[in-house]
Amino acid sequence: EIVLTQSPGTLSLSPGERATLSCRASQSVSSSYLAWYQQKPGQSPRLLIYGASSRATGIPDRFSVSGSGTDFTLTISRLEPEDFAVYYCQQYGSSAITFGQGTRLEIK
């Protein structure tokens, strides 16, 4: 199975700053099968971005993704107070779905 490793484990930033979250795969992943989710405490995960760069319904354009192959990045251009949460990347390959372990984005 393809292992996704997210870094950093925790990212401490202030509102208004730029956040860069990394997701590295143990094997090449198709961008079509790569997604990102946001989860806030006590809530279900929420789809953010999928495919090469498609934002889910209602997701603002300050969220973007880049990368290919084994290295992918989620960028939040200017942090809003509601963006502080845990972020997970997800992939599908070889008939299996895996998630990264998550990056906690906390207020500095």
Next chain:
Amino acid sequence: EVQLVESGGGLVQPGGSLRLSCTASGFTFNNYAMTWVRQAPGKGLEWVSSVSGNGGTTYDADSVKGRFTISRDNSKNMVFLQMNSLRAEDTAIYYCAQVKKWPIPLDYWGQGTLVTVSS
């Protein structure tokens, strides 16, 4: 409005069985694959099982293969997860989710149901 409501969680002894249900509304159910994802207390997300829209194709994580079975009843807009031979490490919140486009991403999620495996 899409709604997914899980039920059937609870406390079960190791080696026991439990059947989770997820009732869907607000979309044409048989047009969408469905997936179960779990989250152990304080931990990350783990994919469990997925089923295609017509129920003909299923995929299971290695950690549950041979113990869990995903199925669906399109006449009732429901998806199920039959869990047998439960272990302590199966303790988690179990979410059902609608697959936006097979096999990912997962577009809508339920609120989850807690399964606790303990003696």
